[in-house]
Structure formats: C-alpha cells, structure tokens
Amino acid sequence: MTPGRRSSTFTRLLRHGFTDPAAAERLLSAMDLGAVRDDPVLLDALGATADPDLALDGLVRLLEAQPTPTDRRELLDTLTASKPLRDRLLGVLGASAALAEHLARHAGDWQALVTYEPRDLHPGVQEFERGLAEATDPVALRVAYRRCLLSIAARDVCGTIDLAQTAAELADLATATLRAALALAGAAAPEDVALCRLAVVAMGKCGGHELNYVSDVDVIFVGEAAEGADEDKALRAATRLASHMMRICSETTVEGSIWPVDANLRPEGRNGPLVRTLSSHLAYYQRWAKTWEFQALLKARPVAGDAALGAEYAAAVAPLVWQAAERENFVTDVQKMRRRVVENIPVSEVDRELKLGPGGLRDVEFAVQLLQLVHGRTDPSLRSATTLDALQALAAGGYVGRADAAQLEEAYRFLRSMEHRIQLYRLRRTHLVPEDEADQRRLGRSLGLRADPVAELNREWRRHAGVVRRQHEKIFYRPLLDAVAQLAPGEVRLSPEAARQRLVALGYADPAAALRHLEALASGVSRKAAIQRTLLPVLLGWFADSADPDAGLLNFRNVSDALGKTPWYLRLLRDEGAAAQNLARVLSAGRLAPDLLMRAPEAVALLGDGEGGGLQPRSRAHLEQEVIAAVGRADNGEQAVTAARGVRRRELFRTAAADIVGSYGTEARPVEADQGAVVDRVGGAVSDLTAATLAGTLRAVVREGWGDTLPTRFAVIGMGRFGGHELGYGSDADVLFVHEPRDGVEEREAADAAGRVVAEMRRLLQIPSADPPLLIDADLRPEGKSGPLVRTLKSYEAYYRRWSLVWESQALLRAEPVAGDEDLGRRFIELVDPLRYPRGGLVEEAVREIRRLKARMESERLPRGADPKLHTKLGPGGLSDVEWTVQLLQMRHGSREAGLRTTRTREGLAAAHAAGLVSAEDAAILDEAWVLATRVRNAVMLVRGRAGDTFPSDARELAAVGRYLGYGPGHVGDMLDAYRRTARRARTVVEALFYDT
Structure with missing residues (x-):
C-alpha cells in the first residue's frame, strides 16, 4: 500500500469519526476489506455509529466468524444493498461490545436483523415467545x-422505537423468558407441576413495563394446591419449581447469564418463604x-405460570395499594426510605449515580408513586404501573402542572436513555456514568450529541439532573399553591378534596387551616407573595418532615406577617x-x-449568618458586656431588666435554634455525631447567658440605689447546674x-444594702413577662429557707465551721462565682474548698449519710404516678444517679486528685476514669446515660415550652421529642426502649460505685 493511498484512507477514516484511524486501516487491510474501505455508503454508516472504531472491530470479527467465504460475501453484499440492515447491524456493533461478542460466537444471528416490516417493529410477548420456543435447555435459552x-x-x-417502547419490549422479553424458564423447570419435574398451581408476579421495572437492558427482575411467587393435592406438598413442589426457574435465569453458563431473578420483595423478604398461598400473602399485607x-x-x-391465580392475586392486593396513603406517617416513611437509599451510595460514586443519586431516576419514580398513592384512591386514571404513563395522567388530572410534568418527563427520558446505553455497551448492571473520556464520547454520540460529545453529554446530564432535583419537591407541593393562589385562570388546578388528600398524606392534621395559611401566604401579585410562592414548595417539604407540620406552617405565616415587608427578610430566605x-x-x-422568635422576629437574621456563624454561642464576656451596655442606657430598674431580657430572649433563641438545626441536620450542616458536645454547648450557653443576665440586673440595682459604688462588696455564687x-x-x-462590708462601712449598713440588692434583684426578675422565666433559687444557703438570703463571708465561714452538714458540702461541689465582685467570689471558693474536698477524704459515717439521703430522695421525691424508669432526673440511671456517684468520688478523692476539682459532671467523670477510680466501660455507660437524660429534658422544653423531667404523654409532642433525638416517625417506641436500656445499664454501674453493692 502506497504512502499516498494510506494517507488518503487515514484522512477519510478520521473524517468519518474514527478516533484511531491507523488501527482501523490495519483492520481493513488485514481482512482485505477493500469493498468497505472504498464504499462511501459503508464508511458513512460506520461513521454514523456511536463508536466507529468499535463498530468496525465488531464487523471484522463477525466476518471472520462466517463459516465460508460465500457466507462472508453474502453478509457484505446484504450490508451494501440493505440500508435497514446496515443501520441496524452497524448501529448495534458501534454501541455494544457485548452483542458484538454474541454475534462473533453465533455468526448467523445477524440475519435476525434482516427483516424490516411494520409488524416486526414492535413485537409483543407472543412474538418473543416464538423466538425462544426452540430453546430446550438453559444454554439454548440464553442464546x-x-x-x-x-x-x-x-x-x-x-x-425506530423510543425509550418507552424499548423499555416495554425489554419487559415483554423478560416475560417471555420467565415463561420459557418456568416451562423448562416444569419439564424437568412434571410431578411437581401436577401438584400445584404457581403464578409468577413481576414487580419493579418489569412489572411496570419499563425494564432496563440489564436489571434484576423482581418477582413474587403465589402458589396453591392443585385440585385434590395436599397444601404442604403443593407449596414444596411450587418452591422447587420457582427455585429452578430462578436458577435457569440467574446462573452463568458458557453463554453467560440472562439476569438475576430477585424475590426479596416478597413478604418478610429473604427471611420469608419463597412461595406463599394467596391467603398467606393477604394476611401478611393486612x-x-x-x-x-x-x-x-x-x-x-402477573406474567407467568397460572394466569387465573396471578389475576386473582392482582385483584386482591390492588385495594390494599390504594389504601396505603391512609397509613400514619405515609409520606415520611416513603421519604425516609428514599434517604436511606441515598445514604448507602459510596461517597466516591454519588456524583456519578444516574439512578439513586440526588436528581436521579429514583427521585422521579418516588415522586410519581407518592402522588399516585395519594390521589389514586379516588382517581383510577392514575393507577398505571408505568412511570411515564402515570406522570402524564397526573398532569392530565391537574395533580401536577403540565409544564412541570413536561420538564420532568424530558429529564427522565434523557437519564433513562443514558442508563440504557451505558448498560448496552457491556450488558452489565450499572447506573454509573463512566469516567473514561472514550466511554463518555461513545455514550454522547449514541444519544445524538455529535459536535462535542463529551462536553455536551456532561452539560445535558447535569441540566436534566438539576431539573429533577428541583421538580422532585416542586411537583408535590406547587399544585397546592396553585389551588389557592388563583393566578392562572386557564390552568388545571387541584380540587379542594385533592388538596386536602395531599395535605393529610403529608401529615397535616388540619388541612383546611393549612390551605388558609397557604392562601394568605401565596395569593396576590406583590413581591412578597411571589417570593413566598417560590419558597413554599420546599418549606412545605421540610415542615412535612417534622413532627408537627401544622405548627410549622402557622408559625411561618406569623413570622412572615411580622417581617414580610422588611426588605432583608425575604432576601435572606431566598x-x-x-x-x-x-x-x-x-x-x-x-x-x-x-415563641421566642414571635417576640423577636428580627432574630431570623441569625439563621442565615453564613457557615452557621449566626448560631454560634457568644462568650460570657461578650454577653455580659452587651447586657451591661443595654442596662446602662435604661432610665430605671424595670427598663434595665426589660433590656436585659431582650438580649436573653435573642440568645436563648440562638441557642435553641442551633440545637434544633443540629439535631435535624441540613445539607450544609450534618447532624453532629458527638451528642455530649451538643449537651455541653447548650448547658454552657444557657449558663453563660444566665450569668450575664444576673450581672446586668445587679448593675441596674446598684446604679439605681447607690450610684457607682455599693457600700459592700457583693458576689453571686452559682450552685447546682448553674x-x-x-x-x-x-x-x-x-x-x-x-457580701463583705467595704472599709469604713458599718456592718449594719452593709447588711441592709446587701439585703436590698437581693430583694430588688429578685423583684425585677420576677416581673411577669412572656419570656421563659429566670427563677433565682437560694434554698441551698445555710439554714435553707429559714436562713438569711445573704451573708457576709465571715458569717459563711462561721456557719460552715460549726454547723455544716454533709449535704451542704456536697452542694458546694458545684459552687462557682457567676456575677459581682470577682475577688470576693474567689475568696468564697477558697473558703469552701476544704469542705467539698475534705483532706483525707470522707469518713465512713459521711459516706453512709450521703447514701441514706440519696435513698430517701429516690423514695420521697419522685412525683406520684410517674414511671420511675422514664424519669430523667430521679429515676434509676437518671441524672441524680450519675451526679451523686460522681460527687461521692469527688468528695472522697478530690483532695488528692486535682482533676476531680471541677463543678462539671462530665469533666469530673472523665477525671475519675483518668485517676483509675472508674473503668473506661463504666465511665462511658454513665456518661451516655447523663447525656441522654439531659437531651431528653432539653427536648421536652423545646417541644412543650415548659420544663419537664419525663417524656410527654401527648403523641405529637412525644413524636417531636423523638425527632429531636433522631428517631423518625413511628419509632417513639424504639426511643423509649433505648432510654430504658441506657438507664438500666447506668443504674447497674451506680449500684456498684455508689452503693458498693
């Protein structure tokens, strides 16, 4: 071959789309395919395929496989003369290496593509059955x-056929194959056939008439005894037939496999019997x-086996399907399953997942099925098992906007076409977009993208996936807004009953009220209404994911009414x-x-301070500085405390919002794994805020009564949890x-001033307010309620030296200065350290007294009627158990172990473990119980708006506590069991460490 000739062929091959024209030229020369090389028609046909190099390689192998030169010549002549065959055969060879391999092994099968008549274009099950009829064994069936x-x-x-027709033909071929496999199984065991009736029911994509090229074929088997046969023997026979049929399809032979038959959608999944009677199926479903x-x-x-039995099964289960939307937590159950699927995708693959990833095919299917199940109860036109047919019916019925449905259908068709062509290449079950550029080029060209196949493919794929992500939420919620906003008179709109059905399915207990709120929020032509119409479809989904969607929507309306005309509010949300x-x-x-937000709507701004910064707790120093500055601008004590309460309200909201957002998680902020850190953050933030509020109140009282200087030094000591x-x-x-009199001030004057300060602080903080109360409790003072509210440092010293009881020493373990004179606070701590960490530890009599007090508290203070096992404070394994155990260790060993000298329970427990006083396992058990009990108490306050030490009795409140703790709808029982289990384990440790049992 001359260089010139080679250069000319090389150029022509390159122009026809070959990426390796030199290799193609060698192939043509080796086979002496001058007819192909010189025939512009054949070269054009090769160049029109998805991968000309692959198509030529497959053609050469097919020609090599022909048994005689005459057969080879016949194939080439037919290719040249018949455009339909040329397009079909070369098109397959350029798209599927697996089918090229099949043709190379079965050299005469190319003739199956010769016929080109209208009746050949859309074969059904019967035509495919005829094509499989001659297969007398599994190997022949595969061929x-x-x-x-x-x-x-x-x-x-x-x-020649579109996506929907392709998927339907694949499902029909699967049906014919199941029938052929069952016939082979029956032929091998005619005695089993005589004993039973067996129906094969297709599920999933095969059942929906929308199968992939390579997919598990999901089935359910229904069996009954033949007339006169014993039922147990019949079910065993049916099971043998079903198992054999599955093996025929699934096992790998020299001709490969067909596809796995998956029966895991049956009742009880893989743990249940493979074949059940119809009555057994119904009993399970009910x-x-x-x-x-x-x-x-x-x-x-029903697709194979006993047609009458299959039809009876389908008729029996259909009513159950259309009642599913009436089940409690219906939508959240389905959505939770969808989330679980996404969470199980390897992180390295999630961005390439066509089927299961965000914006993938499963999102379309789930959204369509949800709407079918909600509205198909009353509208039989929606009961198609095929996704695209169902989507068109939803649009025709006004359940989905026509434009939204059209966008979603276009995206679904494109993504399914990508999936088909990816699977067709190797005939392997995959939903991953290939990373290799050559694979992406072939994939893009197979979809008709020819200018820049790789770039166009990725652009179109991302565009359609983005449409699915947006429409997945939109098609479910947008029609609810269209039903009330009345902006487009010509649009088909949800009927009031259909809107009510959808809201009930979403978990709204009062759909009429929900529709009124939506109408108020979305109606009109204002900028506010327009933005809210954009936001609401997504917001409604988030509300539906909560324990109380009604409250979420009502609260949003209230906030929007308060802030809707504020320019930054809607801009923030958008x-x-x-x-x-x-x-x-x-x-x-x-x-x-x-409630906090309603009294300070501007705090919404905290929710959007990038990267969660607005929800980060402020330091005590920062809070105290702000509170004191606010107090300094007030005219009197009442105004000062009002200003301090304003800061407290905002900061309580910041802390609560961060806690809630952290417990739910968002796309930007996943749920925090270390719940102990969450508890510490909340406890620290609320304690710091309380300290700052007391500091501001003290400053206001002193300024109003005495100006800059109080006649006595004054300090507030935090006790207990504070x-x-x-x-x-x-x-x-x-x-x-x-307090401590200043130099030159008489003790009586100092005492009078200190008493007035305490009385005025308590009065101001007790002024009625809609805010959560800040109650000061001084009952841990010497002599309790009978003793003076405030004492001098010397008076404390005298009392503790002469009269202190062991419980008072124990209470002082939590003492820490929180406001007022820092030096006085420090000296108070120096005074009480020897009491709370006695040199040499506790005497045995004191240990017995602490145990006696604990036992008395357990028996006397638990509220009547309360379930001790669920009482977070006083119940076994609750807060009191853990705290008293840690405190006993602190009093016994704190004088020797510096780490135990802390006011914080978890730090004290960690120090006890570090000192070898508690094993790692026991410390972990106690820490887990304390953290969980604290989280429950916080959850109860967040949910109910008032404090409580046990789980709520109201079902919706209990569900909300469960949601905060990470338990989804229908799992409050699991939450209570987990609490009891955790507390029980902790109590066992407490009995060993605290009671020495």
Missing part, C-alpha cells in the same frame, strides 16, 4: 434471549406490611442557602423557639449571695 435482545437493541439505536411494600405492589403484574431550611426546622420543632455550666432551657438558677 435465544440474546438473539431477541439483539433485535430490540437494533431498533433502539436506530431510533397485618405486618410496611409502607414501602405497598408502594412496591403498585407495579405488581439567597442565604441554609437560612430557609434552618427556619423551617426551627418553626416546626416545638413551642419554645417559635455552677456546673449545665443549665437546661427551663432550669432554675440556684445561687448563694455573699
């Missing part, structure tokens, strides 16, 4: 199956089935990423945070007050 698949692929790549099982039954379709999601979570999580930096949202602030 015949591939031959039929070859004809489907040829029509597909040539565009008593035990989960929501997703009814969703799966939507696609159930533009600030996680701000809208954070707000939805906060508004639907309970009463405390929304001193331990462990305050909850509803905790009282335990304190002691101490």
Whole structure:
C-alpha cells in the first residue's frame, strides 16, 4: 500500500469519526476489506455509529466468524444493498461490545436483523415467545434471549422505537423468558407441576413495563394446591419449581447469564418463604406490611405460570395499594426510605449515580408513586404501573402542572436513555456514568450529541439532573399553591378534596387551616407573595418532615406577617442557602423557639449568618458586656431588666435554634455525631447567658440605689447546674449571695444594702413577662429557707465551721462565682474548698449519710404516678444517679486528685476514669446515660415550652421529642426502649460505685 493511498484512507477514516484511524486501516487491510474501505455508503454508516472504531472491530470479527467465504460475501453484499440492515447491524456493533461478542460466537444471528416490516417493529410477548420456543435447555435459552435482545437493541439505536417502547419490549422479553424458564423447570419435574398451581408476579421495572437492558427482575411467587393435592406438598413442589426457574435465569453458563431473578420483595423478604398461598400473602399485607411494600405492589403484574391465580392475586392486593396513603406517617416513611437509599451510595460514586443519586431516576419514580398513592384512591386514571404513563395522567388530572410534568418527563427520558446505553455497551448492571473520556464520547454520540460529545453529554446530564432535583419537591407541593393562589385562570388546578388528600398524606392534621395559611401566604401579585410562592414548595417539604407540620406552617405565616415587608427578610430566605431550611426546622420543632422568635422576629437574621456563624454561642464576656451596655442606657430598674431580657430572649433563641438545626441536620450542616458536645454547648450557653443576665440586673440595682459604688462588696455564687455550666432551657438558677462590708462601712449598713440588692434583684426578675422565666433559687444557703438570703463571708465561714452538714458540702461541689465582685467570689471558693474536698477524704459515717439521703430522695421525691424508669432526673440511671456517684468520688478523692476539682459532671467523670477510680466501660455507660437524660429534658422544653423531667404523654409532642433525638416517625417506641436500656445499664454501674453493692 502506497504512502499516498494510506494517507488518503487515514484522512477519510478520521473524517468519518474514527478516533484511531491507523488501527482501523490495519483492520481493513488485514481482512482485505477493500469493498468497505472504498464504499462511501459503508464508511458513512460506520461513521454514523456511536463508536466507529468499535463498530468496525465488531464487523471484522463477525466476518471472520462466517463459516465460508460465500457466507462472508453474502453478509457484505446484504450490508451494501440493505440500508435497514446496515443501520441496524452497524448501529448495534458501534454501541455494544457485548452483542458484538454474541454475534462473533453465533455468526448467523445477524440475519435476525434482516427483516424490516411494520409488524416486526414492535413485537409483543407472543412474538418473543416464538423466538425462544426452540430453546430446550438453559444454554439454548440464553442464546435465544440474546438473539431477541439483539433485535430490540437494533431498533433502539436506530431510533425506530423510543425509550418507552424499548423499555416495554425489554419487559415483554423478560416475560417471555420467565415463561420459557418456568416451562423448562416444569419439564424437568412434571410431578411437581401436577401438584400445584404457581403464578409468577413481576414487580419493579418489569412489572411496570419499563425494564432496563440489564436489571434484576423482581418477582413474587403465589402458589396453591392443585385440585385434590395436599397444601404442604403443593407449596414444596411450587418452591422447587420457582427455585429452578430462578436458577435457569440467574446462573452463568458458557453463554453467560440472562439476569438475576430477585424475590426479596416478597413478604418478610429473604427471611420469608419463597412461595406463599394467596391467603398467606393477604394476611401478611393486612397485618405486618410496611409502607414501602405497598408502594412496591403498585407495579405488581402477573406474567407467568397460572394466569387465573396471578389475576386473582392482582385483584386482591390492588385495594390494599390504594389504601396505603391512609397509613400514619405515609409520606415520611416513603421519604425516609428514599434517604436511606441515598445514604448507602459510596461517597466516591454519588456524583456519578444516574439512578439513586440526588436528581436521579429514583427521585422521579418516588415522586410519581407518592402522588399516585395519594390521589389514586379516588382517581383510577392514575393507577398505571408505568412511570411515564402515570406522570402524564397526573398532569392530565391537574395533580401536577403540565409544564412541570413536561420538564420532568424530558429529564427522565434523557437519564433513562443514558442508563440504557451505558448498560448496552457491556450488558452489565450499572447506573454509573463512566469516567473514561472514550466511554463518555461513545455514550454522547449514541444519544445524538455529535459536535462535542463529551462536553455536551456532561452539560445535558447535569441540566436534566438539576431539573429533577428541583421538580422532585416542586411537583408535590406547587399544585397546592396553585389551588389557592388563583393566578392562572386557564390552568388545571387541584380540587379542594385533592388538596386536602395531599395535605393529610403529608401529615397535616388540619388541612383546611393549612390551605388558609397557604392562601394568605401565596395569593396576590406583590413581591412578597411571589417570593413566598417560590419558597413554599420546599418549606412545605421540610415542615412535612417534622413532627408537627401544622405548627410549622402557622408559625411561618406569623413570622412572615411580622417581617414580610422588611426588605432583608425575604432576601435572606431566598439567597442565604441554609437560612430557609434552618427556619423551617426551627418553626416546626416545638413551642419554645417559635415563641421566642414571635417576640423577636428580627432574630431570623441569625439563621442565615453564613457557615452557621449566626448560631454560634457568644462568650460570657461578650454577653455580659452587651447586657451591661443595654442596662446602662435604661432610665430605671424595670427598663434595665426589660433590656436585659431582650438580649436573653435573642440568645436563648440562638441557642435553641442551633440545637434544633443540629439535631435535624441540613445539607450544609450534618447532624453532629458527638451528642455530649451538643449537651455541653447548650448547658454552657444557657449558663453563660444566665450569668450575664444576673450581672446586668445587679448593675441596674446598684446604679439605681447607690450610684457607682455599693457600700459592700457583693458576689453571686452559682450552685447546682448553674455552677456546673449545665443549665437546661427551663432550669432554675440556684445561687448563694455573699457580701463583705467595704472599709469604713458599718456592718449594719452593709447588711441592709446587701439585703436590698437581693430583694430588688429578685423583684425585677420576677416581673411577669412572656419570656421563659429566670427563677433565682437560694434554698441551698445555710439554714435553707429559714436562713438569711445573704451573708457576709465571715458569717459563711462561721456557719460552715460549726454547723455544716454533709449535704451542704456536697452542694458546694458545684459552687462557682457567676456575677459581682470577682475577688470576693474567689475568696468564697477558697473558703469552701476544704469542705467539698475534705483532706483525707470522707469518713465512713459521711459516706453512709450521703447514701441514706440519696435513698430517701429516690423514695420521697419522685412525683406520684410517674414511671420511675422514664424519669430523667430521679429515676434509676437518671441524672441524680450519675451526679451523686460522681460527687461521692469527688468528695472522697478530690483532695488528692486535682482533676476531680471541677463543678462539671462530665469533666469530673472523665477525671475519675483518668485517676483509675472508674473503668473506661463504666465511665462511658454513665456518661451516655447523663447525656441522654439531659437531651431528653432539653427536648421536652423545646417541644412543650415548659420544663419537664419525663417524656410527654401527648403523641405529637412525644413524636417531636423523638425527632429531636433522631428517631423518625413511628419509632417513639424504639426511643423509649433505648432510654430504658441506657438507664438500666447506668443504674447497674451506680449500684456498684455508689452503693458498693
């Protein structure tokens, strides 16, 4: 071959789309395919394929496989003369290396592509059955199956059939194959056939008439005894037939495999019997089935075996499918299943997942099925098992906007076409977009993208995936807004009953009120209404994911009424990423945070301060500085405390919002794994805020009564949870007050001033307010309620030296200065250190007294009627158990172990472990129990708006507590069991460490 000739061929091959024209030229020369090389028609046909290099390689191998030169010549002549064959055969060879391999092994199968008549274009089950009829063993069945698949692929790549027809033909071929496999199994065991009736019901994509090229074929088997046969023997026979049929399809032979037959959608999954009677199926579905099982039954379709039995099964389960939306937590169950699927995708693959990833095919299917199940109860036109047919019916019925449905259908068709062509290449079950550029080039060209196949493919793929992500939420919620906004008179709109059905399915207890709120928010032509119409579809989804969607929507309306005309508010929700999601979570999580927000709507701004910065707690120094500055601008004590309360209200909201957002998680902020850190953050933030509020109140009282200087030094000592930096949202602030006369001031004058300060602080803080109360409790002072509210440092010293009881020493373990004179506070701590950490530890009599007091408290203080096992404070394994155990260790060993000298329970427990006083396992058990009990108390306050030490009795409140703790709908029982289990383990440790049992 001359260089010139070579250069000319090379150029022509390059122009026709070959990426390796030199290799192609060698192939043509080796086979002496001058007819191909010189025939512009054949070269054009090769260049029109998805991968000309692959197509030529497949053609050469097919020609090599022809048994004689005459056969080879016949093939080439037919290719040249018949454009339909040329397009079909070369199109398949350029798209599928696997089918090229089949043709190379079965050199005569190319003739299956010769026929080109209208009746050949859309074969059904019967035509495929005829194509499989001659297969008398599993190997022959595989060959015949591939031959039929070859004809489907040829029509597909040539565009003779569209995506929906391709998927339907694949499902029909699967049906014919199941029938052929069952016939082979029956022929091998005619005695089993005589004993039973067996129906094969297709599920999933096969049942929905929308199968992939390579997919598990999901089935359910229904068996009954033949007339006169014993039922047990019949079911065993049916099971043998079903198992054999599955093996015929699934096992790998020299001809490969067909596809796995998956029966895991049956009742009880892989743990249940493979074959059940119809009555057994119905008994299971009526008593035990989960929501997703009814969703799966939507696609159930009898395909093989006993047709009458299959039809009886389909008729029996259909009513159950259309009642599924009435189940409690229906939507959240389905959505939770969808989230679980996404969470199980390897991180390295999630961005390439066509089927399961965000914006993937499963998002379309789930959204369509949800709407079918909600509205199909009353509208039989929606009961198609095929996704695209169902989507068109939803649009025709006004359940989905026509434009939205059209966008979603276009995206679904493109993504499914990508999936088909990816699988067709190797005939492997995959949903991953390839990373290799050559694979992406072939994929893009197969979809008709020719200018820059790789760039166009990625651009179109991302565009369609983005459409699916947006429409997944929009098609479910947008029609609710269209039903009330009345902006487009010509649009088909949800009927009031259909809107009510959808809201009930979403978990709204009062759909009429919800529709009124939506109308108020979305109606009109104002900028506010327009932005809210954009936001609401997504917000409604987040509300529906909460325990109280009604409250979330009502609270959003209230906030919008208060702030809707404020320019920054809607801009924040529209533009600030996680701000809208954070707000939805906060508004639907309970009463405390929304109540705080209603009194300070401008605090919404905290939710959008990038990267969660607005929800980070402020330091005590920062808070105290702000409170004192606010107090300094007030005219009197009442105004000063009002100003301090304003700061407290905002900061309580900041802390509560951060806690709620952290417990739900968002796309920007996943749920924090270390719940102990969450508890510490809340306890520290509320304690710091309480300290700053007391400091500001003290400053206001002193300024109004004495100007700049009080006649006596004055300090507030935090006690209990306050001193331990462990305050909850509803905790009282335990304190002691101490003073010391200044030089030259008489003791009586100092005492009078100190008493007036305490009285005025308490009066101001007790002024009625809609804010959560800040109650000061000084009952831990010497002599309790009988003793003076404030003492001098010397008086404390005298009392503790002469009269102190062991419980008072124990209480002082949590003492820490929180406000007032820092030096006086420090000296008070120096005074009490020897009491709380006695040199040489506790005498045995004192240990016995602490144990006696603990036992008395357990028996006397538990509220009547309360379940001790669920009481977070006084119940076994609760806060009191853990805290008294740690405190006993502190008093016994604190004088020797510096780490134990802390006011914080978890730090003290960690120090006890570090000192070898508690094993790692026991320390972990106690820490887990303390953290969980604290989280429950915080959750109760967030949900109910008032403090409580046990789980709520109201079902919706209990569900909201469960949601905060990470338990989804329907799992409050699991939450209570987990609490009891954790507390029980902790109590066992307490009995060993505290009671020495």
